[in-house]
Amino acid sequence: MIKKLLLSLLTLYQKFFTLIGYGSCRYYPTCSEYARWQFEENPLHIAFYKSALRILSCNQLFPGGIDYPQKHRFCEKPVEKAEDLTINKIKFWLVPSKNKKISIIKNFRFKG
Amino acid sequence: MSANQRLILAVVLSFVFFVGYTTIFPPEQSKNDLNITAQVQAKQATTTLPDVTLNHDISADEQVEAIDTTKLVVLDSEKFSMTIDTLGRISSKILKDEKYNNNENVHSQMVAQIGTKPLHMRFVDKALNDEALKVPYTTNVTKVSISEGSPAVITMQQKLSNETITKKMRVYADGHYDLHITLSRDARYFLYLGQHVKRKGQMMMAVHGAMVYHGDDLTTIVADEDAESRQNFNDVHLTSSFDQYFASIIYGLTPNTTVTIDRDREGDPIVYIAGSKNFTLNGYIGPKEYKVLESIDPVLTNSIEYGWFTFASAPLFKVLSWLHGFFGNWGWAIIALTLLIRMILFPLTYKGMLSMQKMKEVAPKVKEMQAKHKGDPQRMNAAVMEIYKKEGANPLGGCLPLLLQIPVFYAIYRVLLNSVELQGADWILWVNDLSRMDPYYILPILMGATMFYQQHITPNNFTDPMQEKIFKYLPVIFTFFFITFPSGLVLYWFVNNIFSILQQFIVNKQFAAMKALKAANNTKEEGK
Numbered sequence: 001m002i003k004k005l006l007l008s009l010l011t012l013y014q015k016f017f018t019l020i021g022y023g024s025c026r027y028y029p030t031c032s033e034y035a036r037w038q039f040e041e042n043p044l045h046i047a048f049y050k051s052a053l054r055i056l057s058c059n060q061l062f063p064g065g066i067d068y069p070q071k072h073r074f075c076e077k078p079v080e081k082a083e084d085l086t087i088n089k090i091k092f093w094l095v096p097s098k099n100k101k102i103s104i105i106k107n108f109r110f111k112g
Numbered sequence: 113m114s115a116n117q118r119l120i121l122a123v124v125l126s127f128v129f130f131v132g133y134t135t136i137f138p139p140e141q142s143k144n145d146l147n148i149t150a151q152v153q154a155k156q157a158t159t160t161l162p163d164v165t166l167n168h169d170i171s172a173d174e175q176v177e178a179i180d181t182t183k184l185v186v187l188d189s190e191k192f193s194m195t196i197d198t199l200g201r202i203s204s205k206i207l208k209d210e211k212y213n214n215n216e217n218v219h220s221q222m223v224a225q226i227g228t229k230p231l232h233m234r235f236v237d238k239a240l241n242d243e244a245l246k247v248p249y250t251t252n253v254t255k256v257s258i259s260e261g262s263p264a265v266i267t268m269q270q271k272l273s274n275e276t277i278t279k280k281m282r283v284y285a286d287g288h289y290d291l292h293i294t295l296s297r298d299a300r301y302f303l304y305l306g307q308h309v310k311r312k313g314q315m316m317m318a319v320h321g322a323m324v325y326h327g328d329d330l331t332t333i334v335a336d337e338d339a340e341s342r343q344n345f346n347d348v349h350l351t352s353s354f355d356q357y358f359a360s361i362i363y364g365l366t367p368n369t370t371v372t373i374d375r376d377r378e379g380d381p382i383v384y385i386a387g388s389k390n391f392t393l394n395g396y397i398g399p400k401e402y403k404v405l406e407s408i409d410p411v412l413t414n415s416i417e418y419g420w421f422t423f424a425s426a427p428l429f430k431v432l433s434w435l436h437g438f439f440g441n442w443g444w445a446i447i448a449l450t451l452l453i454r455m456i457l458f459p460l461t462y463k464g465m466l467s468m469q470k471m472k473e474v475a476p477k478v479k480e481m482q483a484k485h486k487g488d489p490q491r492m493n494a495a496v497m498e499i500y501k502k503e504g505a506n507p508l509g510g511c512l513p514l515l516l517q518i519p520v521f522y523a524i525y526r527v528l529l530n531s532v533e534l535q536g537a538d539w540i541l542w543v544n545d546l547s548r549m550d551p552y553y554i555l556p557i558l559m560g561a562t563m564f565y566q567q568h569i570t571p572n573n574f575t576d577p578m579q580e581k582i583f584k585y586l587p588v589i590f591t592f593f594f595i596t597f598p599s600g601l602v603l604y605w606f607v608n609n610i611f612s613i614l615q616q617f618i619v620n621k622q623f624a625a626m627k628a629l630k631a632a633n634n635t636k637e638e639g640k
Contacts (some may be wrong), residue, residue, distance in 0.1 A: 023511045028497035031511045058511040060460040066494065066500025108491050 443539025
């Protein structure tokens with residue numbers, strides 16, 4: 001419920017308010033996109049904390065560049081329909097990276 | 113364009129139209145408003161009496177309105193003219209300085225003509241109260257002039273059948289007064305703080321109502337129309353009935369004095385103080401000017417209120433006031449403040465400038481990537497960021513400096529909104545009042561133009577064509593949005609834009625110089 005509200009606020013921000021300072025984020029994904037992935041994949045408090053850290057580090061004292069969110073706790077979710085496994089339906093790739101961490105990477109070919 | 117996008121566009125366009133329309137055709141509307149309020153006031157006046165039983169607290173006072181408003185004493189000074197009526201209340205205080213004039217260009221009235229008046233006494237004993245409302249006060253003087261260093265001293269007396277009330281008052285030229293009340297026999301009574309004038313054309317979000325500053329730095333504010341149940345306070349340092357710029361304040365109370373905030377019929381707060389047989393207090397009625405309040409008693413500066421953002425706005429005002437000390441002009445002070453904020457952010461900007469030098473090596477790779485992923489902006493952004501990270505060069509400013517601007521802007525907005533000092537404060541040429549909108553629309557248009565130019569020289573790549581369209585029209589939307597804002601605020605935004613443009617220019621120049629130097633070195637090497 002709260003998650004849905006926050007995500008719709010993010011959408012509103014991404015549609016309009018971001019225009020005031022468009023194209024200034026130093027990262028991929030952008031801070032708002034990063035927050036969106038966090039809220040979609042992680043528990044609320046983790047998502048808040050990580051998103052706040054991200055915004056604080058989005059200035060010229062930090063290098064910027066590519067910075068994917070990490071999955072807080074990995075649990076296997078069975079897929080209900082076989083068609084959900086086609087390339088255009090998969091939203092995130094969960095990719096194991098260094099230190100046993102799992103990066104959340106958006107599928108470029110995902111069609112919402 | 114999808115149906116959804118068309119809807120959004122329609123909303124934005126109608127908003128722009130609405131703002132544009134109301135700014136171009138305001139006079140007819142305000143005239144209508146005036147008629148309506150006049151009618152409402154007339155109605156209120158006629159309906160006051162039948163309502164008497166509804167709420168005895170207020171009706172008692174409004175009954176007085178119908179019986180008596182005669183002048184007892186007129187106090188006159190260079191800055192104001194104050195009247196005390198035959199019931200020992202401050203019935204009127206008019207500021208003579210023209211910069212305080214209201215929208216109709218009439219001298220500002222500090223005391224509400226409808227509602228409770230300062231220093232009105234209500235006795236708990238019904239018979240005593242009724243008699244007190246009928247018997248006029250007598251006084252030793254009827255006309256006093258006040259000047260710097262020689263306050264007016266007035267003694268007023270009300271002789272009732274078995275009670276004598278004496279009010280000794282000392283009114284100073286800076287607008288504050290001392291009051292000493294003595295009763296011949298002990299009786300319970302309440303002393304009113306008075307209500308502020310309901311002014312037309314108050315700015316958006318300016319708080320008005322009543323406040324109590326009490327205990328250990330606690331501020332309780334009850335906004336107009338929001339008053340609910342009765343609230344009692346002890347250990348009160350000051351209580352104030354205020355609007356955007358002006359206030360009636362009572363301070364100097366002993367800690368055990370009880371101050372009550374009650375509600376009237378419209379839900380506006382009414383403040384009264386439980387008095388005693390031998391009662392002393394201090395008061396102030398007038399503009400909430402920081403320096404004046406501070407010189408009277410530093411505690412009074414707590415009555416200056418910028419809404420929930422006071423914690424940021426109050427220090428900001430101090431900085432602005434300090435800068436005003438240097439320049440002697442609020443317009444230049446605002447510009448200096450903008451520069452100061454820019455300087456605080458300079459280490460960040462400088463770092464960004466340094467990384468610019470590396471950009472040259474990166475540029476061809478970035479171009480290559482942009483060409484490669486032309487149809488897929490998401491992938492392109494990711495690829496470009498990958499390069500930035502590899503090369504350790506990133507030309508973008510970041511979200512934090514941008515987001516930081518928002519609270520700073522809001523704090524400045526609140527300061528400009530509530531600082532009476534800015535009333536009638538001129539800058540250069542056509543700008544003659546930084547607290548009001550620009551009558552010639554020049555500043556908002558300049559603001560829009562600089563914003564457009566700034567957008568023009570900053571590179572961007574949009575993933576959504578709809579967004580790109582709104583982005584292009586943003587300076588226009590902002591221009592309309594800023595038209596009704598105080599000139600001081602538009603000035604801040606305008607100067608901020610200019611600094612951004614200058615910064616971009618310096619960066620571009622440095623970049624070009626680097627390029628030229630490198631090119632020169634290359635040709636030298638080739639020559640060898």
